[in-house]
Structure formats: C-alpha cells, structure tokens
Amino acid sequence: MENSGKLKDRHILIALDESENARRALLYAADFLGGTPGFRATLLRIIPEPPEDYFDSDEERNKWIEDRRSTAKEMLENYRKILIQSGFREDKVDVLINVRSCPSVAKCILDEQKRLGCCTVVVGRRGISKKEEFIFGSTSNKILHNGKNCAVWVIE
Amino acid sequence: MVNNHNAVHAEKPGQEDLRDMIARYLPPERVPKKVKVITDTSDFFRVDYDDVVVLDGRPYLIRNYEREGRFSIDEQPKFWVKRAIDLEDGSLKIIKMVFSERFRAKVGDMIFECVRSSKKEARILDLVRGHPNFMHGFSTRDSTGNIIRIIDYIPGITMDILISRLGRNHEDYFYNYFPSVFVDYIELVEAIAFLHRHGEKHGDIRRDHIIKDKRGGRYRWIDFDFNYWHKENMFGYDLFGLGNVLVYLAGRGDVTTQYLGHNNQAALQRLTIDDMNIIFNNRVVNLKKIYPYIPDTLNFVLLHFSAGAEVFYDDTGQLLDDLNEARDNLNVAHDSVREE
Missing domain, CATH: 1.10.510.10 (Transferase(Phosphotransferase) domain 1)
Structure with a gap:
C-alpha cells in the first residue's frame, strides 16, 4: 500500500558569497548532511544592487552587476557539484542568485528563507573585530538575532 | 531631481546687462570691465573670481572658493565649491560644481570605499526641501550636462x-x-x-x-x-x-x-x-x-x-x-x- 503521508524534505538555505568562510559553511553542510535522505538545499548568493552614485553611467553599473552575477553563477555551480558529490541527489540542490536593492544582506537572506520555507539557514562567519561590527555590521549576527521560525547555523 | 532646463536653451545675458546687474551689488570700481561668462563648468579651475556662471539663463557672479578642514589647520581649498552672488536677486549662494572622486578613506585602521557624488547631493537636496535642519538648494545642469548644485548660503x-x-x-x-x-x-x-x-x-x-x-x-x-x-x-x-x-x-x-x-x-x-x-x-x-x-x-x-x-x-x-x-x-x- 502506498504511503499517502509522504514526508516533506527539510529545506536548508545555504547563504554564500565568494569568501573563504562561506566556503567553510558549504563544506560543513556537505559533510554533515551529505547522503542523509530527507534534505534539500538551496545555495543562495545575494548581490546587493549598488547605488547609482558609485558609477559614472548606467552601463558601468550594469556591467558591475553582470560581472558579479557571472562570478556567482560559476561559484554556485561548483558548490552544487560539491553537495552532489557529498551525497545530495541532483534534484535536491538548487542555486539562486538574487540581485536586489538590499540595505541589509541579512534581511534579504531571511526574506528568501521565509519565501522558500527553509527550516535552517547556514552562513559562514568571518570573525570580525568589534569595531568592524560597529561600523560595518555583521550579517551572521543579524541573522542570528532576527531569524524567526528557523534554525541558524553559523559556521566558523 | 535635477532641473533639466538646460543653460544652452536659455538666452545668455549680454555684457552690458551683466555689468549693470553686477553694479547693483558691487561698488563701481569693482565691476569688471569685461565679464567672462561660463556655461560649461567641467574645468572648475577655470572658474575664477569675478567670472559669471550662467545656469538656466540665470547669472551667478563668482566670488571666493570654499575651504574645508578641522581645527582651522590644514584647511583644504575646495576649488569646485564657490561662493557666488545670484545676480537676479542678490542672494548669496554656494555653487558646487562636479568633482567626482572615488577613494579609500581610512578611519582609525578601517578602510572605506568612498565616492563623492553630485547625483547623491542633488537627490538629497530634493528630499530635504523645506526641512529646517538641512542646507537648502537645488540642482541643475550646465551646458555640458554637469550636475551643479546651487545652495543657499547659511550665515x-x-x-x-x-x-x-x-x-x-x-x-x-x-x-x-x-x-x-x-x-x-x-x-x-x-x-x-x-x-x-x-x-x-x-x-x-x-x-x-x-x-x-x-x-x-x-x-x-x-x-x-x-x-x-x-x-x-x-x-x-x-x-x-x-x-x-x-x-x-x-x-x-x-x-x-x-x-x-x-x-x-x-x-x-x-x-x-x-x-x-x-x-x-x-x-x-x-x-x-x-x-x-x-x-x-x-x-x-x-x-x-x-x-x-x-x-x-x-x-x-x-x-x-x-x-x-x-x-x-x-x-x-x-x-x-x-x-x-
């Protein structure tokens, strides 16, 4: 008899950029979850739209965005392969590049978590100094403080 | 929003008119014999004392450049920022020409990627119009499209x-x-x-x-x-x-x-x-x-x-x-x- 109460996959959101700490977060998730059934993962790269003030023309700004998008695409494809090699099924790993106006990257990540219904957010942490956190802010700390209805894994 | 009534479309005042206007605000011996009229401010170093910059057909008599610094030492001249007299109503203005720069600022041992942007200031001037805690003014473009900000002087x-x-x-x-x-x-x-x-x-x-x-x-x-x-x-x-x-x-x-x-x-x-x-x-x-x-x-x-x-x-x-x-x-x- 077919089981009508099919289990829903647990959906993990792994927020990434080109940093080494993001790579560590991805490798941790691959090592920890790879081969375990019942999980799916979305690899997310948020690219905050830069204000027009930094560019002399729209063309220059668009090129900046496209360059970042292209780098992100390549990075996420590589990371997708790593997850698959670790045991994730191919159809259980998605990649998502989100270019948007983004005063806070943490908020953008949590918006995606909510939209996709992810139960866990995985991020890396750079280990910034107190003064850097004061002036620049910390994405991982903000996710820790503001994440709702999800677990947050901060990988150092 | 930048005022798009471009100076190239407006009639440039003649020498006689300008000298008459200047004479309203300066003593006769200070009125220049020949007035240099500028509509393109791209080379702001060429915009000198006693020149007249015409923006949207409105003439501004250039006075001194502004300085910026702290503690009254090491004050840096800001050649792109000039005091000026609006020759139509005599009001004192600060004319800010375009000086775009990107640089890395150091605060303590922290590095910031910074930019000086006339677009940003023009945008904020619109936003804070009428707000009592900000400088006021408007922006327009010179004959080559540079965004010029015309600020009310604050005594x-x-x-x-x-x-x-x-x-x-x-x-x-x-x-x-x-x-x-x-x-x-x-x-x-x-x-x-x-x-x-x-x-x-x-x-x-x-x-x-x-x-x-x-x-x-x-x-x-x-x-x-x-x-x-x-x-x-x-x-x-x-x-x-x-x-x-x-x-x-x-x-x-x-x-x-x-x-x-x-x-x-x-x-x-x-x-x-x-x-x-x-x-x-x-x-x-x-x-x-x-x-x-x-x-x-x-x-x-x-x-x-x-x-x-x-x-x-x-x-x-x-x-x-x-x-x-x-x-x-x-x-x-x-x-x-x-x-x-």
Whole structure:
C-alpha cells in the first residue's frame, strides 16, 4: 500500500558569497548532511544592487552587476557539484542568485528563507573585530538575532 | 531631481546687462570691465573670481572658493565649491560644481570605499526641501550636462566652534548650556533619521558639517555628497559620526589622553581602554570618569560608542529612544542658546 503521508524534505538555505568562510559553511553542510535522505538545499548568493552614485553611467553599473552575477553563477555551480558529490541527489540542490536593492544582506537572506520555507539557514562567519561590527555590521549576527521560525547555523 | 532646463536653451545675458546687474551689488570700481561668462563648468579651475556662471539663463557672479578642514589647520581649498552672488536677486549662494572622486578613506585602521557624488547631493537636496535642519538648494545642469548644485548660503558658524565658546569651564557649560545644546542635537539626530527612513545616508557626519543658522538659530546639516560602500549595516558609519558629535558636545570638545596627561593626571589614571572611543583610541568616551556630574542615562548613551561596548545602536530609532530618556533626566528646559 502506498504511503499517502509522504514526508516533506527539510529545506536548508545555504547563504554564500565568494569568501573563504562561506566556503567553510558549504563544506560543513556537505559533510554533515551529505547522503542523509530527507534534505534539500538551496545555495543562495545575494548581490546587493549598488547605488547609482558609485558609477559614472548606467552601463558601468550594469556591467558591475553582470560581472558579479557571472562570478556567482560559476561559484554556485561548483558548490552544487560539491553537495552532489557529498551525497545530495541532483534534484535536491538548487542555486539562486538574487540581485536586489538590499540595505541589509541579512534581511534579504531571511526574506528568501521565509519565501522558500527553509527550516535552517547556514552562513559562514568571518570573525570580525568589534569595531568592524560597529561600523560595518555583521550579517551572521543579524541573522542570528532576527531569524524567526528557523534554525541558524553559523559556521566558523 | 535635477532641473533639466538646460543653460544652452536659455538666452545668455549680454555684457552690458551683466555689468549693470553686477553694479547693483558691487561698488563701481569693482565691476569688471569685461565679464567672462561660463556655461560649461567641467574645468572648475577655470572658474575664477569675478567670472559669471550662467545656469538656466540665470547669472551667478563668482566670488571666493570654499575651504574645508578641522581645527582651522590644514584647511583644504575646495576649488569646485564657490561662493557666488545670484545676480537676479542678490542672494548669496554656494555653487558646487562636479568633482567626482572615488577613494579609500581610512578611519582609525578601517578602510572605506568612498565616492563623492553630485547625483547623491542633488537627490538629497530634493528630499530635504523645506526641512529646517538641512542646507537648502537645488540642482541643475550646465551646458555640458554637469550636475551643479546651487545652495543657499547659511550665515553662521559651525557647531564645533560654537561649543568651544560656551561656558567658563566644563561644569558651567554642562549645567548652563549643554541641556539646550542637547535638545538641538536630538533634533539633528531626528533629521538624520529622516534621511535614513528615505534610504539615504548623510555620508560625512562631522561636527563641522553642522552650521548654526543665525537666522532663527537652527542647526543645519551641510555637505552630503559623500557616499560610502556599506556592508551589513547601511547606516553604521553615520551612527558612528552621530556618536562622535555627541561625545564632543558632552565633553565640550574632545577629551583626549594627551589633554588629560597635561591637565588631569588623576583622571587619566582612572581610565582603561574600554573607556575610549571604539575607533579613536585617544579620545575618552566614558566622560563620567572625568566629569562625575554627567548623568548615568547620558553616559549610558556615550558608552555605546566606546571600545568596551557590548551592544551597538543598529539605527537612529534606538539612539533616539535613549537620547530622549537622557534628556528627561537632564531636566532642564531648552532655552537661550538659540537666541544668541
């Protein structure tokens, strides 16, 4: 008899950029979850739209965005392969590049978590100094403080 | 939004007309025999004293360039910023021409990617039109499309200079002037909160970017053409600037380890690294250790900007909440400084 109460996959959101700490977060998730059934993962790269003030023309700004998008695409494809090699099924790993106006990257990540219904957010942490956190802010700390209805894994 | 009534479409006034207009505002011997008329300001070094810049058909007689600096030393000439007389109504203006630059600014040992943007300042001038705590003006384009900002001149002095003149000593200042200054400061923070609510940063919050307008006594923010490439906290650097201004106001100037070394060794001995500014390690933030009559609620706000802080303000709303509580505890009415 077919089981009508099919289990829903647990959906993990792994927020990434080109940093080494993001790579560590991805490798941790691959090592920890790879081969375990019942999980799916979305690899997310948020690219905050830069204000027009930094560019002399729209063309220059668009090129900046496209360059970042292209780098992100390549990075996420590589990371997708790593997850698959670790045991994730191919159809259980998605990649998502989100270019948007983004005063806070943490908020953008949590918006995606909510939209996709992810139960866990995985991020890396750079280990910034107190003064850097004061002036620049910390994405991982903000996710820790503001994440709702999800677990947050901060990988150092 | 930049005014698109471009000067190339407007009629350029003739030499006679210009000389007549200039004669309304200058003595006869100062009226130039031949007026150099400029509509393209791309090379702002060529825009000299006594030249007339015509924008949207409106002539502006150029006077001196502006300077910027701190403590009256190392003042840098700003050749792209000129005082000018609007020859149609005689009002004094600041004309800011385009000087785009990208640079890495160093604050303490932290590096910021910065940009000077005429677009940003033009946008904010539109946003703050009519707001009493900002400089006012408008933007237009010269004949080659450069965004020129035409700012109403604010008669007055900068807040740092004003504060240094108030009171016989810190205690006198703190009890007799600071409560009023503090109310004005809260108004300035509310003005920055207004910018932030509209998704804009000031970008260069400094005590010498605040002018006390002689006409009515309001403090007004100036110079918002800087932008910095923010990371997680879009407004972190603005908040840092607001904290520095507050510490300066509460201390009646910067209280530095050098100053204490010469004037108050006992206080210097009481300090630890946690009492200092989170970025500038020689500036005291825990002012209660120097001036014990500073109320706890105010000192609590100051400590958010210290090296020992465990929590920081994320936004101006949080800062304002604490400032209002501190104001209630200062318990003195806003009084006469505005009328001075």
